[in-house]
Amino acid sequence: MQQNNDLTNGPAAAAFLAAGIGSLALGLFVILAEAMTSVKNALNFYNPVGPLSGKTTVAIVIWILSWIILHSSWKNKQVSFAGVFTASLILIFLGLLGTFPPFFTLFGG
């Protein structure tokens, strides 16, 4: 029980907020690919998989980068966990919404 007693809540907040940012990024790229053919084509990183390859790769990169940045900033800090986690849940919800076909097809060109 000793080894973790001095932990701050910053690392947990950073992990959840970064997951929210990654989720939002995925939802956003799904919508952008639906709305703009140029984005859809640009996200076609690997032809057999199509634009899904780019949407997911870019979202993963954004997720990891945001986690690295947030973790570096908060690793020894006590943050307002409730506020950060609420923001994370909102971002995750927006990400889920962005991947939901009846929603993202509203942006279809």
Add this chain to the structure above:
Amino acid sequence: MVISDKELWTVIHGMLLGALFFLAFSGIWVTLFSLHPERMAGIEQRVSRLKAAIWATVGILWLTIITGTYIVYPWYRAKPPEGADLTQFPRSYLLASPDRAGWHTFGMEWKEHVAWLAPILITAVAYVISRYGVTLVKEEKIRKAVILVFTIAFIAALAAVVFGAFLNKAAPIK
């Protein structure tokens, strides 16, 4: 007893890895709820098993999503040549009939995207469990956050698995 490579990969992706995920999920969920200040007996062992189980689940989920996207999905979305038997090309087969098209335009379109949220969320959960360990027992806000994000990840994965199963009935990859 003949099975094609495509069918085998579909089984590995959907049934083997999918079933492992659901098994792991139920165990992890119960263990997370058992992390309570009034239940300290055997806490070190429970947390140790939890860490092993959550990282195994992370591995299972990433393997599931990568095999699904980069091995199975290209077979699903392959474009048929002129005059081809569409039953060999699931996406085109589904879109060829208004009665079946919804399986692609809603089912597959949702599955292929929402599934990617699950490993992102579960990886965050695994990190927090590893980082905080037994401290989670007294860190109520973080423990509840872990349970909530883990449950959202499960729902995302469940949507993908359920539609995967139905799609494999409506238009199997052969």
